[in-house]
Amino acid sequence: MPIAELNQADRESLLADHPEWALREDGKAITRTLTFADFNEAFGFMTRVALYADKADHHPEWFNVYNRVEMTLTTHDAGGLSARDAAMARFIAGIV
Ligand code: H2B
Numbered sequence: 001m002p003i004a005e006l007n008q009a010d011r012e013s014l015l016a017d018h019p020e021w022a023l024r025e026d027g028k029a030i031t032r033t034l035t036f037a038d039f040n041e042a043f044g045f046m047t048r049v050a051l052y053a054d055k056a057d058h059h060p061e062w063f064n065v066y067n068r069v070e071m072t073l074t075t076h077d078a079g080g081l082s083a084r085d086a087a088m089a090r091f092i093a094g095i096v
Helices: 008-017 039-056 083-095
Strands: 030-035 061-065 068-073
Touching: 008 083, 030 083, 039 061, 039 068, 039 083, 068 083
Parallel strands: none
Antiparallel strands: 030 068, 061 068
16 A cells, blocks of 8 residues: 655654654665663563554564664655654654
């Protein structure tokens, strides 16, 4: 299902609201590395995000080693950032 890509102003306000995230060089995604106390904490976080992702039908790209979770948010169906990525960034802000 196609969804609109955020425009420049929306991208800017997403980054202003969530300064922990960085815009990827191509402007099509945001990235963030989160560090937790240990694997248990990291995986607990990933589990909460996974439940959200399943419900929202919007899935992060991520990579985990022990206590570190590297995340990329982008919307494949939009070919870039969409409101779904903003919603996921908001959800993550609420649980960390
Ligand atoms: N996740 C992300 N990040 N982008 C998408 O475009 C996307 C998704 N599309 N999860 C969903 C699943 C789509 O493939 C299914 C069929 O709804």
